[in-house]
Amino acid sequence: MPMQYEGIIKEHEATRNAAAIFDTCHMGEFLISGAQAVTELENLLSCSVASIKIGQCKYGFLCNHKGGVIDDQILYRMDENRFFMVVNASTESEDFQWIKDHLSSSTSIVNLSAETAKIDLQGPQSAKILQKLVSDPIADMKFYHFKHNYYKSEQVLISRTGYTGEIGFEIYLSPQSALQFWDDCINLGATPAGLGARDTLRLEMGFPLYGHELNQDTNAAESGLCRSIANKKFIGSEVVLDSSLVKKCLKGIVLEGRRAARHGDKILNQDKEEIGYLTSGSYSPSLQKAVAMGYVLLSYAVNEQKVFVKTDRGELTGNITETPFYKGATGRNNLANYL
Amino acid sequence: MTPKDRMYTRTHEWVKVEDNEALVGITDHAQDSLGDITFIELPKIGSKLKKSGECGVIESVKAASDLYSPISGTVTDVNEALETTPEDVNTDPYGKGWIFKLNNINQNEIAELMDADAYEKFLESEE
Numbered sequence: 001m002p003m004q005y006e007g008i009i010k011e012h013e014a015t016r017n018a019a020a021i022f023d024t025c026h027m028g029e030f031l032i033s034g035a036q037a038v039t040e041l042e043n044l045l046s047c048s049v050a051s052i053k054i055g056q057c058k059y060g061f062l063c064n065h066k067g068g069v070i071d072d073q074i075l076y077r078m079d080e081n082r083f084f085m086v087v088n089a090s091t092e093s094e095d096f097q098w099i100k101d102h103l104s105s106s107t108s109i110v111n112l113s114a115e116t117a118k119i120d121l122q123g124p125q126s127a128k129i130l131q132k133l134v135s136d137p138i139a140d141m142k143f144y145h146f147k148h149n150y151y152k153s154e155q156v157l158i159s160r161t162g163y164t165g166e167i168g169f170e171i172y173l174s175p176q177s178a179l180q181f182w183d184d185c186i187n188l189g190a191t192p193a194g195l196g197a198r199d200t201l202r203l204e205m206g207f208p209l210y211g212h213e214l215n216q217d218t219n220a221a222e223s224g225l226c227r228s229i230a231n232k233k234f235i236g237s238e239v240v241l242d243s244s245l246v247k248k249c250l251k252g253i254v255l256e257g258r259r260a261a262r263h264g265d266k267i268l269n270q271d272k273e274e275i276g277y278l279t280s281g282s283y284s285p286s287l288q289k290a291v292a293m294g295y296v297l298l299s300y301a302v303n304e305q306k307v308f309v310k311t312d313r314g315e316l317t318g319n320i321t322e323t324p325f326y327k328g329a330t331g332r333n334n335l336a337n338y339l
Numbered sequence: 340m341t342p343k344d345r346m347y348t349r350t351h352e353w354v355k356v357e358d359n360e361a362l363v364g365i366t367d368h369a370q371d372s373l374g375d376i377t378f379i380e381l382p383k384i385g386s387k388l389k390k391s392g393e394c395g396v397i398e399s400v401k402a403a404s405d406l407y408s409p410i411s412g413t414v415t416d417v418n419e420a421l422e423t424t425p426e427d428v429n430t431d432p433y434g435k436g437w438i439f440k441l442n443n444i445n446q447n448e449i450a451e452l453m454d455a456d457a458y459e460k461f462l463e464s465e466e
Contacts, residue, residue, distance in 0.1 A: 003374075003401065007429075008375050008400045008401065009375040009400065010375075196374070196400055257378070258377050258378040259378045259398060260378070283377035283378070283400050285400075313403070
């Protein structure tokens with residue numbers, strides 16, 4: 001995926017107001033199956049697995065023994081004992097090896113990444129575009145659910161998920177079909193969008209990015225993503241579920257003005273003492289000011305709290321806030337209104 | 340097309356001289372490399388700039404770049420519209436996207452810069 005095609009802001013606005021396509025073929029996909037698959041995945045993931053319905057998908061963390069995050073992933077329940085897991089490109093090999101090392105001989109894991117292409121189609125117009133390209137109706141698709149459908153005569157997997165906050169879909173299909181699907185989406189009005197827009201869109205929603213907000217050394221519980229930590233016992237749970245070990249928490253920061261602060265910049269309190277650090281930061285096209293995410297010591301992690309952020313080029317002022325920064329995202333809305 | 344009515348630097352600024360005043364901005368190549376510009380730190384009116392000295396910052400969504408003054412002089416005006424529409428530098432880098440004006444300029448310094456043809460050759464050699 002390139003940084004941009006025509007321009008980050010144009011691609012960002014197309015996603016929020018119309019439709020955009022993202023080439024996410026680089027992401028990893030595994031198939032995990034066996035009679036013990038549920039139990040063994042429950043041991044590995046922070047999210048509950050048993051409660052996922054067939055046709056539903058769930059976001060959760062693969063944690064290490066220290067409670068840090070090996071990767072964030074989405075698990076799709078295909079059948080009673082068959083699961084499709086989608087992971088980040090940069091951690092695909094480590095994820096595969098980690099999971100394989102922790103499965104019994106009765107549970108298999110197959111790496112489907114090389115033969116699975118993925119395209120994210122996102123935005124308020126995405127549903128209309130998708131419905132023109134697939135055979136079966138998509139109107140009944142619920143948020144964080146998936147179904148099989150047909151693109152030309154090929155069976156494809158489509159989930160109502162995404163990384164932008166807007167109504168949208170992730171489409172899994174063969175590499176051969178992906179090229180045509182991409183062109184078909186463009187012909188129906190979707191704008192190709194790259195990594196730059198992908199980052200500004202997810203940041204505006206307060207979504208974490210592996211390697212920034214999530215990594216092996218940071219306690220998953222400090223991310224504040226409590227809904228993704230619903231499992232009672234999993235590798236890392238002794239740390240993650242121990243609230244006394246939570247020292248800092250992930251917060252949003254809105255900066256005054258357009259000037260951005262970046263990953264690694266220090267957060268200071270009113271007395272200019274260091275109270276945290278940024279994990280991401282960028283100009284927000286939707287808000288027309290700079291926003292950031294970072295870990296802040298618990299006692300200072302209060303909304304409306306004024307902070308300073310120390311950048312290479314001087315100090316910026318801002319306020320701690322809840323995320324999402326952008327309040328108008330359509331992702332969870334009634335799909336029927338977009339068809 | 341690189342406008343022929345101005346001179347250019349190796350750091351991709353342009354300067355257009357009328358009488359004893361100079362208008363300064365960045366080139367189309369520069370704005371294209373930066374991508375969507377989101378913030379410009381303009382020089383202060385009254386400040387005395389040196390040729391090739393840092394006089395501001397241009398930030399885009401993904402990058403930040405220092406702005407260098409093509410020639411020495413005193414800042415008489417800055418394009419304040421860029422505080423709210425920095426994207427003017429992207430859409431019209433040689434017109435609406437002008438950044439600042441200088442007086443008390445040294446005409447000898449202008450002769451040291453590249454004209455449009457030389458700048459275009461310079462860009463080709465950089466590729």
